[in-house]
Amino acid sequence: MPASLVISAPASGVGKTTLTLALARAWRKRGLNVQCFKSGPDYIDPAFHAAATGRASVSVDSWAMDRGTIAHLVSRGGNADVVLAEGSMGLFDGVAARGVSGTGATADIAEMLGWPVVLVIDPSGQAQTAAAIAAGLRDYRAGVRLGGVVLNRVASPRHEDLVRRALNEAGIKVFGALPRHAEISLPKRHLGLVQAEEQAEIGKLIDEAARFVAEHVDLDAVLHSAGQWSPQAAANGLNVTPPGQRIALARDAAFSFVYPHMLEAWRAAGAEIVPFSPLADEAPDASANVCWLPGGYPELHAGKIAANARFRSGLRAFAETRPVHGECGGYMVLGAGLTDADGISHEMAGLLGLETSFAKRRMHLGYRLAELAAPMPGHQPGARLRGHEFHYSTILAQPDTPLAVVHDATGAVIAETGSRRGHATGTFFHLIAEDR
Structure with missing residues (x-):
């Protein structure tokens, strides 16, 4: 033991x-x-x-x-x-x-x-x-x-x-x-x-x-x-549904906040993960049926992301026919613009109308319980998702259809509802588990 x-x-x-x-x-x-x-x-x-x-x-x-x-x-x-x-x-x-x-x-x-x-x-x-x-x-x-x-x-x-x-x-x-x-x-x-x-x-x-x-x-x-310690047999495994069968996953220094158990759960459910690097100006794999942009530090690389035309055009083409989801930093990159800590505004992918700024930083931290009002990859309306939010960005505009009603750990409704437009969705929280 x-x-x-x-x-x-x-x-x-x-x-x-x-x-x-x-x-x-x-x-x-x-x-x-x-x-x-x-x-x-x-x-x-x-x-x-x-x-x-x-x-x-x-x-x-x-x-x-x-x-x-x-x-x-x-x-x-x-x-x-x-x-x-x-x-x-x-x-x-x-x-x-x-x-x-x-x-x-x-x-x-x-x-x-x-x-x-x-x-x-x-x-x-x-x-x-x-x-x-x-x-x-x-x-x-x-x-x-x-x-x-x-x-x-x-x-x-x-x-x-x-x-x-x-x-x-x-x-x-x-x-x-x-x-x-x-x-x-x-x-x-x-x-x-x-x-x-x-x-x-x-x-x-x-x-x-x-x-x-x-x-x-x-x-x-x-x-x-x-x-x-003697491990006990678990009655159930990971209560996580993969967002698709073949997942194009952004993975580099700007997109690196991924819970390891989530990737394990996706693979255990039979999904295949195909990583790509937006910072290397790579587009999501054309054979994937969903694209996922995790959080990370896009604010430290906003200029490069804005300049990487192959990544942005490839992401837009992907989203014309297949779902794309972003979490926190990934959500910001799916938006219209990101203002960095120096006050310089950078054009992002434009799949959502979200505009964020790091020029005036304010910490957002805490658990989140979201009830989806619209579908997102792997989850239908009405699904209850548990996650965690931690970032310093300020919302300048969030004009699209809200993705969910989001509560903090006390039950209070918060303004970071996430967004949906066409095949693109995004949330400020990182998904941890489904609430079943």
Whole structure:
């Protein structure tokens, strides 16, 4: 049975991803097979997990997914030696209203699967208070078990000693303490980490993180704290319908936000995925029966997208007879225009009337439940879709027929309805699962 752990923290930005990658690579160097997962709606961290372990990682989400889907996704860890689930935000952070099987909190996954939690604690600017925070997290929810903590960014040996003593008095194991080490900082930008596929030196960075963590953390003690997990047979698989039989998928640095479980679900249902690169001025494959433009960073490449006439004309020709769908950044590219952060307006594909701007950035973040008012690839009117929205663009115009009535996690109706015109559809949310 695999040893299983959840890596979490009191808040974002404490070092969960770095510790997860370091532990995964360090144990892999010891000859162990390591399987990673990500709690929450994340399409960036799983690629880092795969780089560290050599095994595909997927997200599991208690707000959007039922227990059967989560059980199906994590069952791939049944043949691993170690299973690590990286949390999102703080351990208990989720939305106010319960979703399919929880609020989206990392604690939901830890309790549901019975996996102990390793907390990453950053005691910067505090000492004994760090122990109070760890003890509070340990005792907050009876079904969540704390295995121990790793201290990150300790200022000095004296600082470490003060925090260790307080944690020991609280009965909390300390697996190690990491001093500040700039060489293992992962680069970031406005939607999170710079993606693994864009970092040529990612393997070296993970190796250095593994070396550093192995030097300061008792890896055997961490492993000893893990639960012995036996995967349960899932009653159902992934509740996702592919958008078509042969899918032309935009895939490059501008179109890279795709949940790995979605692609797996499409393939498992018999669909074929044919990638193409708009940045390389490629058009969707003419033999495909649907085109899908995922999110990404079109705002960083708007000038090139606007100049790539073969891509835009090919996409327009495709949409004359077959459906084209865009998610978030893909939706923006299907629109009439995109204004970049410098205030320069770029002409997009024009399949929809949507106009967006990054000149005045405003964050849009949260779960979305959409009831379709019109069909989109793979789904009929009335279908209820669960997804997540995260972008900084501002809508200047959204003149087309609304695609759906969209609610946030509290049930409030939001303005980002998506659009439909002819064979083109688009949404600001990224689809995670069908609500069945």
